[in-house]
Amino acid sequence: MADIAIRNVEKSYGKTAVLHGIDLQIADGEFLVILGPSGCGKSTLLRMIAGLEGISRGEIAIAGRVVNALEPRERGCAMVFQNYALYPHMTVGENIGYALKVAGLPKPERERRVAEIARIVGLEAFLARRPSELSGGQRQRVAMGRAMIREPKVFLFDEPLSNLDAKLRVQMRLEIRRLHQRLQATSVFVTHDQIEAMSLADRIVVMNQGRIEQAGPPRLLYAEPATRFVASFLGAPAMNLLPATIIAKDRARMADGTEIALDPARFIVEIGQAVEIGIRPEDVMIVWPGSEGAHALEVEFTEDMGSSRLLHTRLGGMEFTVLQPAAQIEAEGQLPITIPENAIHLFDLNTGKRLNRQIPVIGTAASAAA
């Protein structure tokens, strides 16, 4: 059992505060992904769990034991680094087995365990090589093997896939997922790649500027982003965000006069409130010309992505993207669309907070539409 409790943790370098009061519970066996742009403090948080950074205020407990004052080796965590951090002067076998050597295990036992791990990560044939003789994917495997051999209570991943090419990244993502299913160790994975986060996580924590924006299962974050930041960060292509002003309980008007219908049952808004309307590109419905409530979009250009097409258009003078299944007829010139009312996300323009009537629950109409 190794749950992690992060209680009101702060980090500052001199006077510069990097993390402002982080509170987070990570359950035993959970795969948690910390997602955020570079400089948001996600790596710092991970390194504080590992014991590589001091904790300025608050406390971190692993398996019920406060670890603030413990050395990294006493915390029972293993870490996979972004650049793998393989020891260049040791062979693959020595790299994987180093932790056991330090722990003072007898050589036969060590060799047996190294061979076993090498088999799991598929490196049996490479044990005598040095890291410089391996490809990026193989180095990644060595790093994974080195983390696994200690049978840690907690796995920490610091953007481990960001140095790999796109194809390998997808493959390693699956392997990490598989590994987690097999070992069931508590894992914390830091990344700035939202697809990685969505595909790996049991739960995602989105961080921005040293604060947690939202934490929850991937589907919830996607369907009900709590802030404008989460909405814009999750999802590719990114959500369309249109500034507008509320003119009635069920209508918002953009700067050029374009009006968008809102479902008054879903949002708490005041007349005259400045908002941003969020619409995911895949939620836009293309309709027949002359349909009721249709908006006419001016298609500027089209990106063909094979399985789908991304239309770059303008709505009310703002950039607006529409994701269209490739099977549909290619759109040119004027494109009539409607926006389903239950697909609209509404955020306060000033605070960036979601303007929902109630705290969202997974499985509501909005998530079904998404």
Added chain:
Amino acid sequence: MDRRATFDNLWLAGALVAPQILLVVVFFYWPTMQALYWAFSTQPPFGGTNQWVGWQNFEQIFSDAVYWNSVRVSIVFAILSTALSIGMALLLALMIDRQLAGHKAYRFVYFWPYAIAAPAVGLAFRFIFAPDAGFVSAINQLAPNLWNPALKGWDAMLLIVIANSWKMMAYNFIFFLAALQSIPRSLVEAAAMDGSGVLRRARDIQIPLLAPTLFFLLVINITESFVDSFGIVDITTGGGPARATDLMVFKIYSDGFKGLDYSMAAAQSIVLMLLVIGLTFVQFRYVEKRVHYA
């Protein structure tokens, strides 16, 4: 692709390299040639042109027990001062690299000794280690005559070893620190995650990755201790007591300029030069093979 700059105009190319060639010729090859000439000739006692004597000068120095003593003393000095200066520098650099409190001030201070001229170092250490009045005289209060470099050969040797290492340590320190800081931080962190403590990390990760630097410093320190230790010896011990610190380079000076025997001094210089060349060759040939360049 050949990226070297090439000159069509050989005259221009020649003119551009001429100053450098001139410097090397005037300050390196000319004196070397002169030394070679002296080494194989001898001056008549009452003036006149040098006479060619072949290997006679060399035969004379190699049959001289005093000369072999200076070789032995030089080797002891080279080993001790290289070990001490490299060891201390490595220790200090490892500590500074950990970024303990005040590391910036120390990093700055540790380089100073190298900026001090050897005779000044010698003078300072002569005072510090003076058996009657220096800081070290305190130990003579406890045990009379325990420390006396003016009488005891090993004390004198220790004195010049410490003085020379103190100076070279500063030089080594900068190289070690630069090399340590070029080791990715994540390697040390990975070792920490693997359960290895500070000393274990230094031994298993940092020092092996310092091997190229260590090798370079080994060559430099041994060479320096053979050819560049004159200033310290001259000021502190003057080669004594009883030739216990009569290093080869100091003997060359005293035979040549005190004894006015240029031929003998020149022959010794040639031997010293060949010895240093030989040592460097051996180090590159055999030690470098064991160095792992990451």
